[in-house]
Amino acid sequence: MDNFQRNLEKYAELVVKIGVNLNKGQDLMIESPLESLELTRLIVKKAYEAGANFVQVHWQDDVITRSKFEHAHDEAFDYYPLWYTEMLERFVENGGALLNIKVPDPDLYAGIEASLISRASKAAATARGKYQQYVRTSTFSWCLIKAPTVAWANKVYAELPEEQRVNAMWEAIFKINRVYEEDPVAAWRTHIEQLKRVRKVLNEKKYRALHYRATGTDLTVELPENHIWLGGDKANGSGIRFVANMPTEEVFTMPKRTGVRGVVSSTKPLNVNGALVDRFSFRFEEGKVVDYQAEVGYEHLSRLLDMDEGARYLGEVALVPYDSPISNLDRIFYNTGIDENASCHLALGSCYPINVKDGATLSTDELKARGGNTSLIHVDFMIGTSDLEIDGYLEDGTVEPIFRAGNWALKF
Numbered sequence: 001m002d003n004f005q006r007n008l009e010k011y012a013e014l015v016v017k018i019g020v021n022l023n024k025g026q027d028l029m030i031e032s033p034l035e036s037l038e039l040t041r042l043i044v045k046k047a048y049e050a051g052a053n054f055v056q057v058h059w060q061d062d063v064i065t066r067s068k069f070e071h072a073h074d075e076a077f078d079y080y081p082l083w084y085t086e087m088l089e090r091f092v093e094n095g096g097a098l099l100n101i102k103v104p105d106p107d108l109y110a111g112i113e114a115s116l117i118s119r120a121s122k123a124a125a126t127a128r129g130k131y132q133q134y135v136r137t138s139t140f141s142w143c144l145i146k147a148p149t150v151a152w153a154n155k156v157y158a159e160l161p162e163e164q165r166v167n168a169m170w171e172a173i174f175k176i177n178r179v180y181e182e183d184p185v186a187a188w189r190t191h192i193e194q195l196k197r198v199r200k201v202l203n204e205k206k207y208r209a210l211h212y213r214a215t216g217t218d219l220t221v222e223l224p225e226n227h228i229w230l231g232g233d234k235a236n237g238s239g240i241r242f243v244a245n246m247p248t249e250e251v252f253t254m255p256k257r258t259g260v261r262g263v264v265s266s267t268k269p270l271n272v273n274g275a276l277v278d279r280f281s282f283r284f285e286e287g288k289v290v291d292y293q294a295e296v297g298y299e300h301l302s303r304l305l306d307m308d309e310g311a312r313y314l315g316e317v318a319l320v321p322y323d324s325p326i327s328n329l330d331r332i333f334y335n336t337g338i339d340e341n342a343s344c345h346l347a348l349g350s351c352y353p354i355n356v357k358d359g360a361t362l363s364t365d366e367l368k369a370r371g372g373n374t375s376l377i378h379v380d381f382m383i384g385t386s387d388l389e390i391d392g393y394l395e396d397g398t399v400e401p402i403f404r405a406g407n408w409a410l411k412f
Contacts, residue, residue, distance in 0.1 A: 004170070011179050012042035014246075016050055018188045018233075019143035020097040021242045024051025027096040031058045036101050036147040043099065062105045062151065068120070069112045077119040080127035088131045095238065097141040105151035106334035108274035118303035121273050125307075125376035136352045136378075137360040138234050141242035144337050146173050155334055176247040176326050176338070192243070195232035197412045199251045202229040202319075207392040210317065210402065212264065212344075214388040216281060221317055221346075222259025224371030226357035229253045234354070249326060249341040252318035254355035256371040258287035260314050264346065268332055268339050268382040275300040276334070280381075287373075288312050289348075304348070310375030316347035316355075322386050322406030336380050343384030344403070349377035 016022050028047045032040040044055045068076065091098075109117055125132070134140060148169035156172075157165040174180055181187035212219040231251030233241045261284050269278040277297030282289045289312040294301045305311050318340065320327070326342035333339050351372040353359030359367060364374050390403035401409035 007174050007179050008039060009042055009046075010184050011174065011177065012039060012046045014177065014179065014184045014188065015099060015143060015145050016043060016046040017185050019145060019243050019246050020099050020141045021233075021240055022047055022050045022052055022097055022141075023240060025053055026051070027054045027056070027091070027094065028052050029056050029058065029091060029096055029098045031060060031098070031100040031102075033101060033103060033147070033149055034059055034061050035149045036103075039147050040101070062108050062149075065104075066108055066112070069109065069116050077116050078123050080120075080123040082127060085127045085131055088128070089134070092131065092134045092140045095140070097242070098143070100142070100144050101147050102144045102337060103146055103149050103152050103335065104271070104274055105149065106155045106271050106274075106276060107151070110275075112275075114275065114299045114303055117273050117275060117300070118307070122307055122376060129376070132350075136350060136354070137237075138244075138354055139237045139360075141236045141240055143243055143246060145177075145246045146335065146337060148173065152335070156331065172329060172331070172333075176329070176341075188243075192232035194412070195248075195251060198408075199229040199231045201410060201412055202251060202253075205392060206395060207402075208395055209259070209393040211391040211393065211399075212262075212383070212388065213390075214265075214383070214385045216265030217263060217383060217388075219260070219262035219264045219284070221314070222256040223317075224254060224256045224259075224356055226370075227253045228355050228357060228359075230352075230355060245337055245341070247326060247338065247341050249324045250318040250320045250345075252316050252352075252355070254351045254359075254372055255314045255317045255346075256287070257313050257351075257368065257373040259371070260284040260287045264383055266381050266383060267385050268343060269296070269334060270379070270381050271334055271336060272297065272300050272304055272379065277301045277304075284314075287314070304377065304379060307349075308376050310373050311349055311377050313348070313373040313375070314346055315349045315351035315373045315375065315378055316345075316380065318345050318347070318380070319390070319403070320344050320384060321403075321408050322384055322388070327384070339382055340380045343382035344388060344390075345380045345382045345384065347378055347380040349373070349375035349379055 047055050148166045153165035153169040157168045178184050178187040209222045233243050263283045265281040280294035283291040386406045388406045392402045
């Protein structure tokens with residue numbers, strides 16, 4: 001128990017110092033499930049020790065969240081309070097930082113009609129459009145982290161006795177976040193420097209396109225001119241470095257909106273707004289999904305793709321070696337924030353404008369003209385395997401290996 005408390009405190013300090021990198025005089029907002037009370041209290045303590053002016057905690061509970069879908073009147077699913085989005089916008093504009101302990105129950109909406117989930121998601125995404133633009137342009141510091149809940153641990157570690165599952169989840173979270181290192185903050189800084197070296201090499205390459213080959217996948221993804229690879233940390237509008245997702249093992253950039261063609265198959269289940277989609281595939285033509293299949297959750301996938309016009313185009317391409325800390329745990333976490341960092345992945349929907357030169361200053365039309373996609377959604381899905389091969393096409397027509405047998409063929 002003493003070791004657990006020390007590790008929990010190290011984790012809290014890590015997410016404050018590396019995740020949001022809270023500076024003196026900032027406000028911090030924490031979104032946390034009720035089950036994470038102990039961790040949240042430690043984070044609040046560490047935030048004030050780091051110089052926070054004010055820390056606000058917004059508590060979340062899956063039973064309360066599901067209650068809306070079981071009991072609300074029909075019109076409620078097309079409503080989202082503008083006063084709440086305006087509060088988020090003011091919070092960002094006043095220099096606040098957001099820390100979200102994001103661990104929804106993978107089976108939260110089991111038995112709920114897919115159309116209700118889709119309508120509620122669309123209403124929220126539409127109302128939060130300006131705030132999401134702040135997120136995607138890194139206007140402010142934000143970080144998504146993980147902490148065990150009983151429902152999540154029961155799903156991931158179902159083979160263990162029930163009383164061991166939450167502890168097993170804590171062990172995994174501490175391990176993939178380098179908490180077991182003597183100095184996790186220093187270990188993360190070393191890790192970030194390595195990701196910087198990777199993205200530096202990729203940015204110097206200026207690939208014209210990537211070609212993916214694996215079982216069920218033969219996909220070509222063009223990259224726009226002046227695309228930028230990012231990974232590790234990034235700077236907000238005030239120049240403060242932060243890590244948007246903990247853990248993180250990826251480097252990522254923007255695909256050309258109309259430059260995707262071929263077929264791609266998923267390799268891990270996808271949690272879509274609390275509903276699982278699994279064993280699915282897409283066929284792309286001129287950037288657009290023109291056909292798709294799913295053995296599990298087909299209706300949820302259909303409604304996701306019909307969210308808006310941009311939902312059928314890609315907004316992100318990310319590279320993660322198969323031989324990486326999370327992948328080597330050989331476990332599906334049913335949480336995109338972890339699973340995407342165990343696997344190469346793509347994202348349907350909106351791009352991150354910061355993945356193209358001067359992208360944060362572009363209007364929607366200008367971004368689209370530069371090859372970027374816009375949408376109400378941004379949903380990552382995993383495609384990495386031990387047999388994945390990726391080739392890079394250089395501007396002079398040269399083709400060179402980027403990935404072989406699921407891992408980097410480039411040297412960093």
